[in-house]
Amino acid sequence: MNAGTQTHAVDLARSSVRELNATLHALKEGSNASLWRVANPGGLHAIAAGLDAPVTVEVDGPVGYYCGGMNKQATILIRGSAGVGVAENMMSGLVQVEGDASQAAGATAHGGALIIGGNAAARCGISMKGIDIVVKGSVGHMSAFMAQAGTLTVFGDAGEALGDSIYEARLYVRGSVTSLGADCIEKEMRDEHKAQLFERFKLAGVDGEIDPSEFKRYGSARQLYHFHVDNASAY
């Protein structure tokens, strides 16, 4: 850390999440870079949600729902597992989970990066709109459902109906895929994709350790974009 970094300690066994978030929300853009260490999160919900400042928040333990939700600019490190909707609707910044993440990790997020050290449960990256998600373990069913933009990189396996009704977004999976969802197909892995994947490895700090050619790419067949009169009876 820079010499100018101020470190603050917050103990959630002694003060509330509401107080912590109010303090973090009051930080304005251009405020001194600061590091916030949060102790005893105990699975509480909405820790460090709605931040909009280039600060770092280190949470020492498992968090509940929506940690880092709506994040802009901030770096949030979770030294434990995360509940439903970690980094949901993130705009920018970085959220890193050391353990597993529950359902809907990175849901609807427009930007930034979400790195999950363990597994992510069902619906990881549902309706993602530009976020880059890297999962070092596996993802559950219906991941990247209706994904619109961004990348989902999975080092392990993907569950049922990966990329169902996907618009755009690139899905990279190293392991097996139980099944692909409607309009999601395997696509050719070209050099530009390997280069993009390498960038994601860098993000996750594993560049040089994994060969991008071990991954397969999945994306949209673009058959469900528009109403097609031949499908009228299906609606």
Added chain:
Amino acid sequence: MCGIVGLFLKDKSLEPKLGEMLSQMLEVMTDRGPDSAGFAVYGASEPGRVKLTLRAPEGYDFAALKETLGGDAQLTERETHAVLSVPEASVDGVKAKIAAIAPEVTVVGAGASMELYKEVGLPRDVAGRFKLAQMSGSHGIGHTRMATESAVTTNGAHPFSTGDDQCLVHNGSLSNHRGVRRELERQGVTVKTDNDSEVAAGYLTWRMREGRSLGEALEDSLDDLDGFYTFVVGTETGFGVLRDPIACKPAVMAETDEYVAFGSEYRALAGLPGIENARVWEPEPAKVYFWDRAAA
């Protein structure tokens, strides 16, 4: 929305603390279900005796009922509930007599070790009334209710017990419970309330009566029960968890050498001893998890 919790002890030395641990887990789940709460605890059993958990309106004189019933009965009163321990051979007679002479008394559970308590009110108050924190046992399950499918009444609260030493708590809602209820009637399994969760309990009772193990009965329910569910169930020696194939309702589990614990959210587990070193995971959809003391 509802909150469910479960705790299965592997380490016997923790048994005196079961109630204290379960009560703390239950209270944390108040946000998920402030309407009513309930729990079942598998406590001490005596060979040849059965514990009947009775429930009656506020102020009911259980001692007088015991006197009227006569015979070899031991009574432990807890507010609106009482546990009546009777010799195994006399159970049917005692149940029939209660039904005949005390219509205001309901037998809510029966078994060698299971005791079952539930009431309308905040989980902390319900646990406090029945002194859950002072109970000991080998395993227990609990529920905090936010009613969606039927009224906020004690009858609608969980757990539900439809067989000896069997009970179930449920988060979710079943869509085919009417049909399953008719099948259960044909099979002679009694479902007393309109509640969908009681149908699930009855279904498992039926499967186990047909010779299926708890794990197998849970497997069967994947085919026969439709809707949203996370179930936590208890039997005299076992403890099981099942989520529907869509994983609609939340679930977190933790296991150490001392215990297996279930919570709707991690918060419910955060206060358990040694949780920082426990294996914590989200149970997979449509996968049966169960632990059985008898099989171990």
